[in-house]
Amino acid sequence: MSLRVGIVGLPNVGKSTLFNALLKKRVALSANYPFATIEPNIGVVEVPDPRLLELAELIKDEENLPAGRQGMTSLPPLVPAVVEFVDIAGLVKGASEGAGLGNKFLSHIREVDAVVHVLRDFNDTNIIREGSISPDEDRSTIETELALSDLQVLEKLIVAAEKEGKVSKDPLDERKLAILKTIQENLSSGKVLGHYQIGDERIAKWFKTLPLLTTKPILYVFNVSEDSYGVILNEVKNLKESNDQILRYAQDDSVVICARLEEELADYTEEERSDYLKEMGILETGLDRLIKKAYSILGLISFLTAGEKEVRAWTVEKGSLGPKAAGVIHTDFEKKYIRAQVIEYQKLIEVGSYKAAKDRGLLRMEGKEYEVKDGDVIEFFIGS
DSSP, X not given: OOOEEEEEOSTTSSHHHHHHHHHTSOOSOOOSSTTSOOSOEEEEEEOOOTHHHHHHHHHHHHHTOOBOTXXXXXXXXXXXXXXXXXXXXXXXXXXXXTGGGHHHHHHHXXXXXXXXXXXXXXXXXXXXXXXXXXXXXXXXXXXXXXXXXHHHHHHHHHHHHHHHHHHHOOHHHHHHHHHHHHHHHHHHTTOOSOOOOOOSHHHHHHHHTOOOSTTSOEEEEEEOOHHHHHHHHHHHHHTOTTOHHHHHHTSTTEEEEOHHHHHHHTTSOHHHHHHHHHHTTOSSOHHHHHHHHHHHHTTEEEEEEESSSOEEEEEEETTOBXXXXXXXXXXXXXXXXXXXXXXXXXXXXXXXXXXXXXXTTOOEEEOTTOBOOTTEEEEEEEOO
16 A cells, blocks of 8 residues: 655755655755745655565575575565655645645645654754744644644535535435534634544545545654754653653654754665764664654554565555455455465564474464454465
8 A cells, every 4th residue: 555644844844854864865955945845845765674684584595595696695575665755845824825835735735644744843043944933833833724724625525515415315424524523623622633533434434535634644753953862862762751841752643853864864874874873872763763653653564475576565554354455465366365374473583484384383374354463474365
């Protein structure tokens, strides 16, 4: 499945710098003036997953793969899951009324699955503050504009839903109308971002199609200075509960990053990058943490397939059953699904081969009601 994440925030908070860092190359114009980005920049980023390499090593050893041109045994190709990031131009106060080309930029946000909201949390007198005051006030500014824009859209959606309900007399349409009115009431009363639990699958599918901004999952990125980066991460790790600021950084929907540092690291080799981070006491890049959290807020997991042709990670929603997971590989597989052979990644790595796993009874056959778990290594059996 395709995952599309939009990067938003006020001008000059580090959105394009973060985007360049994600792509490990300088694609977006990172300039010290507002609206350096007009049309959105789009880039595809691999989801970091060290399990793929370990699985490829296991397949290489078990299958005795032939040596490559350099005389070294070749590994199966690694195909990680990917996330599409969209660098959206800076929003400003009044965007919902068209300020700063706001209507155009808001339309770009409507097209993404989740939002990464970059908050300026550094002091640099050389970088213009275009409406930015503090992380809390900046967050409120953007969320208010998203809410005001959604209220305009909801008026039209509710009128259309009321007309549809009068014609259809369908209880499902009545439930849809009730949900729209609930969102409208919440936004009007100041509940800017809502997390709505939709139990009915038919309603859930409809809900995902709504052209609303405030119902999208959101991840807050605190863009800090290079000097404070390592210190903050260490404090978050130790979680000093007496410090409200550190608790804010440690929330499930928050991640701390130094976008400028991450952009500079993009020019380093993998080894240089690792050594530099170790010197700062940082275990993994902020980008890796950001991508993992983006997966988490969207309720996504990865299952794996492994063979001579490729070792690959596939993205599915948490709670997906076997047939739906098979359908991610090919749409026909969902209809023709028979069963799946499953083993947990860690168990397969521990025993060292599929043969050993089979001898120990660790390979399981699962039917149509099996709920796929993150890290499952799966082989699907599909009918004709």
